[in-house]
Each structure stands twice: as structure tokens, then as C-alpha cells.
Amino acid sequence: MKKICLFSFLFALMVLLAACGSSGSDEGNASGEEGDGKVYKVGIDTTYPPFEFQEGDEYKGIDVDLIRAIAEDQGFEIQLEAMDFSGIIPAMQAGELDIAIAGMSITDERKEKVDFSDPYFEAGLSLVVADGNSEITSLEDLKGKTVAVKKGTTGATFAQENKDKYGYEIVQVNDSTSMFQEVGNGTADALIEDYPVISYAIAESDLKLQVVGDRLNGDNYGIAVLKGENDELLKKINDGLASLKESGKYDEILNTYLGEQ
Structure with a gap:
């Protein structure tokens, strides 16, 4: 009789431990990516x-x-x-x-x-020129000028869509640093960039650039x-x-x- 009781007790204990282990595993899966470790x-x-x-x-x-x-x-x-x-x-x-x-x-x-x-x-796009440039204050001043943009960006799309309307040429570069340099060294007359990005870059680095005019769009x-x-x-x-x-x-x-x- 005692052996039967002991066996029943051990069996119940094993079931309880298994249940606890299963509960812990489910909780871990809920906080991860479906338990697949992706x-x-x-x-x-x-x-x-x-x-x-x-x-x-x-x-x-x-x-x-x-x-x-x-x-x-x-x-x-x-x-x-x-x-x-x-x-x-x-x-x-x-x-x-x-x-x-x-x-x-x-x-x-x-x-x-x-x-x-x-x-x-x-965010929103801004027009940017070299520091001290007073000739360009808006898109209307870009006729016959060159505008630098970064490939694949909304700035590049905006520039392309408005190229004929305002009469400027476009030069495309792969990264923001190259775009800033195009205007800084005079290769391009202006650039188009997201407002928070260019504002931060001007504030944190000696870029010798300035934002002119109002935001070109809102996005x-x-x-x-x-x-x-x-x-x-x-x-x-x-x-x-x-x-x-x-x-x-x-x-x-x-x-x-x-x-x-």
C-alpha cells in the first residue's frame, strides 16, 4: 500500500514539474519571435x-x-x-x-x-546653399544653376519633378557627405535635403552651408x-x-x- 502511495506521489510530482516547465516555455515564446530564434x-x-x-x-x-x-x-x-x-x-x-x-x-x-x-x-525638404550666398533664396532663383541630390531620396525625386519648371541641372551623388561637398566646394550651386538632417549637420559640423526659404514640402x-x-x-x-x-x-x-x- 505504501509502495502504491509512493508511486502515485512521484507520478503526480512528475506531472506537476512537466506542467511548470511547459508554462515557462510558452512564456519565453511569447516574448520572442515565435520561439524560432530569428x-x-x-x-x-x-x-x-x-x-x-x-x-x-x-x-x-x-x-x-x-x-x-x-x-x-x-x-x-x-x-x-x-x-x-x-x-x-x-x-x-x-x-x-x-x-x-x-x-x-x-x-x-x-x-x-x-x-x-x-x-x-x-520632416520636409529644404533648399540649401553655400554660406553667404545671397543670390539663391528660393526655387525661382535656380534657373541655369546646378542642384546636388542624393540618389534614391525624396529630395532627388522632388528635384527631378521640378527640374523643367525651374530650369536647373541635377547632379546625383551616393551619400550626404558628397552632396554637402558639392555645394561647399562650388561644384553645385544648391542642394535639396531633409530639413532635420541638414539643420543638424550644419549645427554639428563646419559645413559652411545655410538653409534658405521655406520648407519645400511636408512628409x-x-x-x-x-x-x-x-x-x-x-x-x-x-x-x-x-x-x-x-x-x-x-x-x-x-x-x-x-x-x-
């Missing part, structure tokens, strides 16, 4: 401060801090992949990236290839995933972004790089 590859462009830049071996910036905070909030892992901005969407289409966060404006053209998160930053940045392929991941990104805004972490990240807004 690491999402995130495309960034490190020539785009204050949103993305590199100091030594470390990636920094609004976009970098934001996607890391979203991943932590939603319980998934990421791996940052730095590349030229113009190559980010093609890399997503080739299956080399899962997410893109690179100061990417939400446009109808890009929506044909990617799905965007809720907007996370209101919003979004986080992208490949169109029609990652609805669940996009939901996590949106949920994480909403959580960061509610907790105040979003404002904390922006204030780190842009000061009090």
Missing part, C-alpha cells in the same frame, strides 16, 4: 545624422535607438546592416533585409514595394517591411512605436539628438 536584419544608412551615423564601431542616431527600443519592447532580435540608402529597398526585395529604418519618407511610389509603419517623424518618415510579406512584424513595429510614445521613451530618444521639441 534575428531580423535592419537596413540603415549611416551617412544620415542625426537619424543614423557611426562613431567608431558603434551605430547611433534617432532611427538606431528607436528600432532597438521597439525590438526590446516587442521581444524580438535585430541585426543592423549599414548600406547606401538607394540599395535598401532592393536589398529587401532580394530577401537580404527584413526591416528598413533610414529616414525613409512615406511616398506612394515606395508603397508599391514596401508596407510602412505608422509615421514616426514629420513623414516610416519604418518599412517588404510589401505583403510581413504583416505580423509590421504590427509589432506599430505596437512598439505606440508603446514608446505612451511611455515617453520616444520623446526621450528625439530629445537626445534634437534637444527639447
Whole structure:
């Protein structure tokens, strides 16, 4: 009788331990990516401060801090992949990236290839000339001039769409630094860049450039995933972004790089 009771006790104990182990495993899966250990590859462009830049071996910036905070909030892992901005969407289409966060404006053209998160930053384009240049104050002053733009950006698209209307020529470069140099050394007369990016660059570096006139447009940045392929991941990104805004972490990240807004 005692042996039967002992056996029953041990059997019940084993069942209890197994149940506890199963519960712990489910909880771990809920905080990770469905328990498959997948690491999402995130495309960034490190020539785009204050949103993305590199100091030594470390990636920094609004976009970098934001996607890391979203991943932590939603319980998934990421791996940052730095590349030229113009190559980010093609890399997503080739299956080399899962997410893109690179100061990417939400446009109808890009929506044909990617799905965007809720907007996370209101930007807008600005016209920029060499410091001390008083001849160019608006698009109307660009007739016969040369405008530098960065390939694949909304600035490049805007410049192309308005080229005939205002009568200027376009020179395209691969990164922001080269674009700034085109105007700084007099090779180009003006450039078109996102307002927060050029304002930060002028404030932080001795670029000898100045923003002129009003914003050329208004647009919003979004986080992208490949169109029609990652609805669940996009939901996590949106949920994480909403959580960061509610907790105040979003404002904390922006204030780190842009000061009090």
C-alpha cells in the first residue's frame, strides 16, 4: 500500500514539474519571435545624422535607438546592416533585409514595394546653399544653376519633378557627405535635403552651408517591411512605436539628438 502511495506521489510530482516547465516555455515564446530564434536584419544608412551615423564601431542616431527600443519592447532580435540608402529597398526585395529604418519618407511610389509603419517623424525638404550666398533664396532663383541630390531620396525625386519648371541641372551623388561637398566646394550651386538632417549637420559640423526659404514640402518618415510579406512584424513595429510614445521613451530618444521639441 505504501509502495502504491509512493508511486502515485512521484507520478503526480512528475506531472506537476512537466506542467511548470511547459508554462515557462510558452512564456519565453511569447516574448520572442515565435520561439524560432530569428534575428531580423535592419537596413540603415549611416551617412544620415542625426537619424543614423557611426562613431567608431558603434551605430547611433534617432532611427538606431528607436528600432532597438521597439525590438526590446516587442521581444524580438535585430541585426543592423549599414548600406547606401538607394540599395535598401532592393536589398529587401532580394530577401537580404527584413526591416528598413533610414529616414525613409512615406511616398506612394515606395508603397508599391514596401508596407510602412505608422509615421514616426514629420520632416520636409529644404533648399540649401553655400554660406553667404545671397543670390539663391528660393526655387525661382535656380534657373541655369546646378542642384546636388542624393540618389534614391525624396529630395532627388522632388528635384527631378521640378527640374523643367525651374530650369536647373541635377547632379546625383551616393551619400550626404558628397552632396554637402558639392555645394561647399562650388561644384553645385544648391542642394535639396531633409530639413532635420541638414539643420543638424550644419549645427554639428563646419559645413559652411545655410538653409534658405521655406520648407519645400511636408512628409513623414516610416519604418518599412517588404510589401505583403510581413504583416505580423509590421504590427509589432506599430505596437512598439505606440508603446514608446505612451511611455515617453520616444520623446526621450528625439530629445537626445534634437534637444527639447
